[in-house]
Amino acid sequence: MTITMRDVAQASGVSLMTVSNVINGQPGAGAQTRVRVMEAVERLGYEVNLTARRLRKGLTGNIGLIVPRFDHPYFGELAARLATALAETGRHLSVEQSGASAEGELAALSHARLATYDAVLLNVVGLRYEDVDNLRTSVPVVLLGEQGMPVRFDHVRLDNEAGARLATVHLLGCGARNVLIVGGSHEDQQSMQAIRTKGWERAHTDAGLTPSPDGVLRLPELEVACARELVRERLLRSPDVDGIFAVTDQVAFGAMAGARDAGRRIPEDLQLVGFDNLSFGEHVPPGLTTIDPGHDWMVEHAVRLIDQRIEDRDVAPQQLTSPSTLVVRGTTRC
Amino acid sequence: MTITMRDVAQASGVSLMTVSNVINGQPGAGAQTRVRVMEAVERLGYEVNLTARRLRKGLTGNIGLIVPRFDHPYFGELAARLATALAETGRHLSVEQSGASAEGELAALSHARLATYDAVLLNVVGLRYEDVDNLRTSVPVVLLGEQGMPVRFDHVRLDNEAGARLATVHLLGCGARNVLIVGGSHEDQQSMQAIRTKGWERAHTDAGLTPSPDGVLRLPELEVACARELVRERLLRSPDVDGIFAVTDQVAFGAMAGARDAGRRIPEDLQLVGFDNLSFGEHVPPGLTTIDPGHDWMVEHAVRLIDQRIEDRDVAPQQLTSPSTLVVRGTTRC
DNA sequence: CACACGAACTGTAACGATATAGTCCGAACG
DNA sequence: CGTTCGGACTATATCGTTACAGTTCGTGTG
Numbered sequence: 160m161t162i163t164m165r166d167v168a169q170a171s172g173v174s175l176m177t178v179s180n181v182i183n184g185q186p187g188a189g190a191q192t193r194v195r196v197m198e199a200v201e202r203l204g205y206e207v208n209l210t211a212r213r214l215r216k217g218l219t220g221n222i223g224l225i226v227p228r229f230d231h232p233y234f235g236e237l238a239a240r241l242a243t244a245l246a247e248t249g250r251h252l253s254v255e256q257s258g259a260s261a262e263g264e265l266a267a268l269s270h271a272r273l274a275t276y277d278a279v280l281l282n283v284v285g286l287r288y289e290d291v292d293n294l295r296t297s298v299p300v301v302l303l304g305e306q307g308m309p310v311r312f313d314h315v316r317l318d319n320e321a322g323a324r325l326a327t328v329h330l331l332g333c334g335a336r337n338v339l340i341v342g343g344s345h346e347d348q349q350s351m352q353a354i355r356t357k358g359w360e361r362a363h364t365d366a367g368l369t370p371s372p373d374g375v376l377r378l379p380e381l382e383v384a385c386a387r388e389l390v391r392e393r394l395l396r397s398p399d400v401d402g403i404f405a406v407t408d409q410v411a412f413g414a415m416a417g418a419r420d421a422g423r424r425i426p427e428d429l430q431l432v433g434f435d436n437l438s439f440g441e442h443v444p445p446g447l448t449t450i451d452p453g454h455d456w457m458v459e460h461a462v463r464l465i466d467q468r469i470e471d472r473d474v475a476p477q478q479l480t481s482p483s484t485l486v487v488r489g490t491t492r493c
Numbered sequence: 494m495t496i497t498m499r500d501v502a503q504a505s506g507v508s509l510m511t512v513s514n515v516i517n518g519q520p521g522a523g524a525q526t527r528v529r530v531m532e533a534v535e536r537l538g539y540e541v542n543l544t545a546r547r548l549r550k551g552l553t554g555n556i557g558l559i560v561p562r563f564d565h566p567y568f569g570e571l572a573a574r575l576a577t578a579l580a581e582t583g584r585h586l587s588v589e590q591s592g593a594s595a596e597g598e599l600a601a602l603s604h605a606r607l608a609t610y611d612a613v614l615l616n617v618v619g620l621r622y623e624d625v626d627n628l629r630t631s632v633p634v635v636l637l638g639e640q641g642m643p644v645r646f647d648h649v650r651l652d653n654e655a656g657a658r659l660a661t662v663h664l665l666g667c668g669a670r671n672v673l674i675v676g677g678s679h680e681d682q683q684s685m686q687a688i689r690t691k692g693w694e695r696a697h698t699d700a701g702l703t704p705s706p707d708g709v710l711r712l713p714e715l716e717v718a719c720a721r722e723l724v725r726e727r728l729l730r731s732p733d734v735d736g737i738f739a740v741t742d743q744v745a746f747g748a749m750a751g752a753r754d755a756g757r758r759i760p761e762d763l764q765l766v767g768f769d770n771l772s773f774g775e776h777v778p779p780g781l782t783t784i785d786p787g788h789d790w791m792v793e794h795a796v797r798l799i800d801q802r803i804e805d806r807d808v809a810p811q812q813l814t815s816p817s818t819l820v821v822r823g824t825t826r827c
Numbered sequence: 828c829a830c831a832c833g834a835a836c837t838g839t840a841a842c843g844a845t846a847t848a849g850t851c852c853g854a855a856c857g
Numbered sequence: 858c859g860t861t862c863g864g865a866c867t868a869t870a871t872c873g874t875t876a877c878a879g880t881t882c883g884t885g886t887g
Contacts, residue, residue: 161608163843174867179845189865210553211843213544214872220544251585274495497873508837513875523835545873548842 162205171199182207209249222465223276225255225268227284232409232437234282237303240458241280250277273298278465283308284351299468301461307349313464314478315457319351322450322483323358324365326404326432329448329485331366333493335402335430338363341390341414342406343375352381355406355434381406386413387420394421394429401429408433408440411447415490431490445489453481496539505533516541543583554584556799557610559591561618566743566771568616571637574792575614584611607632612799617642618685633802635795641683647798648812649791653685656784656817657692658699660738660766663782663819665700667827669736669764672697675724675748676740677709686715689740689768715740720747721754728755728763735763742767742774745781749824765824779823787815 168178173192180188181196188196199205213220222245226234234254242252253276273279278299283291292309294300302314323340330338343356356375363370376393378385386405390413394400403418405411411433415425423429425445433440433449440447460479467474487493502512507526514522515530522530533539547554556579560568568588576586587610607613612633617625626643628634636648657674664672677690690709697704710727712719720739724747728734737752739745745767749759757763759779767774767783774781794813801808821827 165843175843176845176868177866180866183845185845187865192865208548208843210544210547211872212845214542214548214842214874215844215846217872218544246587253580495873499873509873510838510875511836514836517875519875521835526835542873545842546875548844548872549874549876551842 161208162203163208164205166203167196167199167205170203171195218277218469219275220250221253221276222250223253223255223273223279224282225257225279226282227257229254229256232439233407233435236437237282237454237458240454241461244458244462268294268296268300277469280461280465299465299472301464301468303457303461305349305351306354310478311476313468313476315461315464316478316480317452317457318480318483319354320358320361322434322452323355323404323406324362325358325483325485326434326450327359327362328366329487329491330402330404330430330432331362331368333430333491337371337374337397337399338402338404339374339376339393339397339400340404340406341376341386342378342381342410344377345375352406359404378410381410383409383413383416386410387417390414390417391420392417394418394423403429403431405431405433408435408437408447408449411440411449411490415447425490426492430492432485433490436486441488448488448491449486451484451486453483456481495542496537497542498539500537501530501533501539504537505529552611552803553609555610556584556586557607557613558586558588558616559613560588560616561591563588563590566773567741567769570771571616571788571792574788575795578792578796611803614795614799633799633806635798635802637791637795639683639685640688644812645810647802647810649795649798650812650814651786651791652814652817653688654692654695656768656786657689657738657740658696659692659817659819660768660784661693661696662700663821663825664736664738664764664766665696665702667764667825671705671708671731671733672736672738673708673710673727673731673734674738674740675710675720676712676715676744678711679709686740693738712744715744717743717747717750720744721751722747724748724751725754726751728752728757737763737765739765739767742769742771742781742783745774745783745824749781759824760826764826766819767824770820775822782822782825783820785818785820787817790815 164175164178164182168175171178171192173196177188177192178196180186181193182200209220222241224238224241226238228234238252238254245252255272268279268281273296276298278301279296280301280303282303283305288307288309291302291312300312302308302312304315304317306316306319308314327338327340338359340356340359342352343359344350344352345356347353360370376389378389386409390403394417403411403414405414411431414431418425418429418431425431431448433447434452436449436451436454440449460481464477464479498509498512498516502509505512507530511522511526512530514520515527516534543554556575558572558575560572562568572586572588579586589606607630610632612635613630614635614637616637617639622641622643625636625646634646636642636646638649638651640650640653642648661672661674672693674690674693676686677693678684678686679690681687693708694704710723712723720743724737728751737745737748739748745765748765752759752763752765759765765782767781768786770783770785770788774783794815798811798813
């Protein structure tokens with residue numbers, strides 16, 4: 160019914176193995192033979208049977224992604240991008256929820272759960288160094304996200320500080336004189352909030368300014384409703400605030416609503432930059448200026464690291480840091 | 494390394510085939526033998542290797558879902574539910590976008606595209622009877638959604654008229670005297686809008702009322718922004734409107750915003766019922782009363798039809814209609 | 828008692844690919 | 858000229874499962 164390697168082999172007058180070698184770019188096939196085989200492949204419209212290949216290679220074709228929660232758009236977008244990238248090679252992504260707790264993430268990493276995957280991408284949030292360091296799995300694991308994790312693992316990092324600095328520099332460069340960081344914090348130096356706060360400070364000192372101590376607006380939760388309420392309140396109290404760096408796009412959406420509540424026009428009275436480049440930011444008027452943490456770059460390299468490690472478990476682990484870029488839209492004046 | 498059927502066979506002192514038969518519930522194995530085999534399965538922690546089974550059975554483990562567009566929440570939720578249901582049996586869902594046009598849907602149904610699926614679920618929107626009737630595929634196809642399609646196919650329908658009637662009856666029962674249908678239409682009798690409009694009319698006549706001819710508020714597009722604008726305008730013009738049946742939840746969200754714009758309180762001044770039971774409706778205050786088109790039911794039966802047809806291509810096609818139910822939340826007074 | 832029959836179970840050959848261990852043959856070398 | 862060497866290619870076994878065609882063996886029948 161369907162065309163198999165056997166048909167291609169017959170049509171081009173070579174053995175099964177030669178066809179296999181040609182298709183997989185393995186050595187051991189002459190130049191003319193390669194051409195002849197590829198012609199037959201084209202002519203017959205042959206495509207490899209991934210199921211058979213997987214059986215032979217002992218792979219499942221499934222990659223696991225473990226994130227703290229499904230319902231947050233950041234992870235949704237990450238999952239969508241990864242799924243697309245993996246689909247190119249006929250693989251699938253299964254997303255598991257760890258519940259933002261260390262226990263959840265460790266449970267999701269139990270042997271039984273992972274046995275069905277060829278590799279696992281772990282979004283390390285809420286996991287401490289020791290937890291990750293104690294991990295012993297038979298399946299390749301690639302870490303995704305924050306900094307400060309054991310170098311024993313492949314890791315695609317996100318340059319939180321550089322991104323935050325970039326955002327703040329842009330606000331200052333567009334004429335903001337009094338820039339709030341919403342969702343910032345000085346606690347737990349390793350946390351995403353603290354690192355982005357450091358970037359916000361660095362942008363100030365680099366420009367010869369001193370970040371005001373009450374420029375950090377802490378939020379109990381990085382959620383829309385919470386940000387909206389606290390930003391509204393703060394803007395009513397501090398009429399001189401003319402710029403906001405929101406630590407996430409979620410927070411930025413809340414801040415936009417809060418600013419409107421407080422009677423500020425964006426970007427005329429108040430400029431705003433977010434962080435994450437969620438696709439929704441493109442559609443909410445006047446368009447959210449934000450930091451793209453290099454999603455495409457991260458996904459591309461994460462998949463590459465996975466493939467390398469599946470191929471050879473003993474290759475040296477790599478730590479990569481994705482470059483952040485500024486995406487200018489309507490919430491800033493330049 | 495991993496435990497195979499061979500290990501189970503050895504451990505329970507039977508042949509490979511007996512283990513296979515027991516596991517798949519095939520006849521030809523005695524009662525004690527079954528018990529013995531299942532004990533060994535438990536003890537060794539055996540799990541079937543889906544890759545091997547697929548190779549042997551000539552299946553890929555992938556099901557295709559073809560929807561008009563990705564970005565609409567209705568299809569997103571449908572896809573999520575289906576993916577979950579299929580994951581139970583270790584299969585995967587691949588979602589393809591047809592672009593809401595007949596050409597797109599037909600292109601997505603081309604032989605080459607479908608060859609990689611065990612079966613395809615086709616959400617028939619924008620396809621006419623003839624287009625579907627001309628379809629000749631080697632892969633099992635199950636239709637999803639609207640009515641009026643060739644009985645040659647398995648089809649899980651959605652009871653648009655009954656659902657719309659249910660919504661309107663509820664509004665009338667809760668004291669609404671003047672119920673608008675937003676997004677309704679009398680054109681193209683087969684369209685979703687027209688059928689739901691018929692349901693709205695039937696609810697009126699069943700109650701001994703005459704639906705007012707200008708009770709149908711047509712929308713150029715079933716989108717939030719559009720519904721918001723036209724509902725606001727209409728409510729300002731017609732102060733006596735005290736109920737709205739929105740043909741979709743999307744439209745209902747827009748209508749809620751439009752009502753607020755027009756200064757109406759929900760549900761005090763104006764009651765509202767949507768259609769689709771999108772999960773978002775639960776979270777938007779005061780909670781959207783809506784019609785659940787039987788998502789779970791549809792998904793359950795769609796998967797069953799798929800499996801039946803994969804098993805036996807010649808089984809008689811079935812047309813099923815999912816039962817609609819009312820989900821009462823805060824936008825209605827009872 | 829010979830025979831047929833069906834239930835319970837087994838042996839073997841696939842499914843389509845790849846890893847491994849060859850085989851073959853022409854060129855290079857002493 | 859005989860030997861070695863390496864590049865090009867092939868034969869076979871195998872991955873874990875299931876379809877199909879047997880093989881037993883106990884029971885019921887004439």
